Amino acid sequence: MTLALLHTSPVHVPVFDALRDAGHPDLALRHFVDEGLLDRAGATGPEAVTGDVEALLAAAVDEGATAVLCTCSTIGGVAESAGAGLGVPVLRVDRPMAAAAARVERVTVIAAVAATLAPTLALLAEEADRAGRRAARVCTVLVDGAWECFEAGDRDGYLDLVAAAADAVTDSEVIVLAQASMADAATRTVTRIPVLSSPRPGLDAAAAVAMAGSPGRADHR
Numbered sequence: 265m266t267l268a269l270l271h272t273s274p275v276h277v278p279v280f281d282a283l284r285d286a287g288h289p290d291l292a293l294r295h296f297v298d299e300g301l302l303d304r305a306g307a308t309g310p311e312a313v314t315g316d317v318e319a320l321l322a323a324a325v326d327e328g329a330t331a332v333l334c335t336c337s338t339i340g341g342v343a344e345s346a347g348a349g350l351g352v353p354v355l356r357v358d359r360p361m362a363a364a365a366a367r368v369e370r371v372t373v374i375a376a377v378a379a380t381l382a383p384t385l386a387l388l389a390e391e392a393d394r395a396g397r398r399a400a401r402v403c404t405v406l407v408d409g410a411w412e413c414f415e416a417g418d419r420d421g422y423l424d425l426v427a428a429a430a431d432a433v434t435d436s437e438v439i440v441l442a443q444a445s446m447a448d449a450a451t452r453t454v455t456r457i458p459v460l461s462s463p464r465p466g467l468d469a470a471a472a473v474a475m476a477g478s479p480g481r482a483d484h485r
Contacts, residue, residue: 265331266292267474268324270317270343272302272336275419276444276463280335283464288471294327296320302338306379310342318346325350331474333357333466335444338380341387353473357444357466358387365460366391368437371400372457374429375442376410376422384442403436405429414445427452430459 269280277295284293298320305313317339324332331353334343340356347354365371366388373388375381381404392399407429413421426449430439439459441449447461 265474265476266294266327266329267470268294268296268327268329268332270320270324270332270334270336271295271297272339273297273299273445276335279444279447279463280467283467284471287464287468288475291471291475294324294329296324302336302377302379305338305342306377310339310379310383313339314342314346317342321347321350321354325352329474331355331470333470335463335466337375337384337387337442337444337462338377339383341383353470355466355470355473356387357470358384358442358462359391360465360469361440361460361462362387362391363395364465365438365440366395366397366400369398369400370403370435370437371440372403372405372433372436372438373440373442374405374407374426374433374446376407376414376426376446377443378406380442381406384440388440403433405433423449423452430457431455433457 274297284291301313333355334340335357337358343354344356373384389399407425410422410425426446430453433439439457441461444463447463450459450461
């Protein structure tokens with residue numbers, strides 16, 4: 265079975281390949297990267313890239329994908345909606361993370377891109393509703409300078425800024441790293457507050473769906 269991954273940066277390719285090798289060695293991955301998607305979504309709103317996402321999803325299916333995982337939190341909701349008629353499941357990488365965060369009452373969301381915040385907050389509220397819980401009290405932190413480091417290729421600077429932002433959080437039961445690119449910052453923190461990231465649980469969920477070869481697009485939310 266083949267899982268297609270829709271990325272907005274090539275840096276995610278080796279990350280998800282390594283996670284596949286460690287946990288799902290029998291799963292074939294096919295990567296689709298469009299670096300302009302996030303910029304366009306940030307400038308005009310995620311819905312503005314719906315057509316581009318639809319084209320990428322269709323290409324993934326044409327190449328044999330049995331499921332698709334969108335690894336960008338900003339356009340994850342667009343991907344889920346755009347995939348409704350594809351005939352294969354389309355998942356967003358941050359949904360399992362959001363489901364875990366929805367179990368508590370005080371959440372801090374850390375992001376490096378402002379456009380990521382609204383989709384992440386909406387997802388947290390949706391998961392709380394699905395769990396029959398009251399929506400969490402959510403604080404948001406937009407990390408100054410972090411995205412500039414990421415775009416400049418300064419991975420250590422990026423992760424250090426994200427980790428410092430997480431360590432500064434005090435009144436929260438869980439910290440959500442909103443973007444997949446932030447995942448390794450969790451290993452650089454000293455906070456005692458649980459820090460959640462999306463790549464591993466997101467890939468685990470998508471791998472289960474892809475390996476099952478589910479016909480049609482079921483509701484995997």
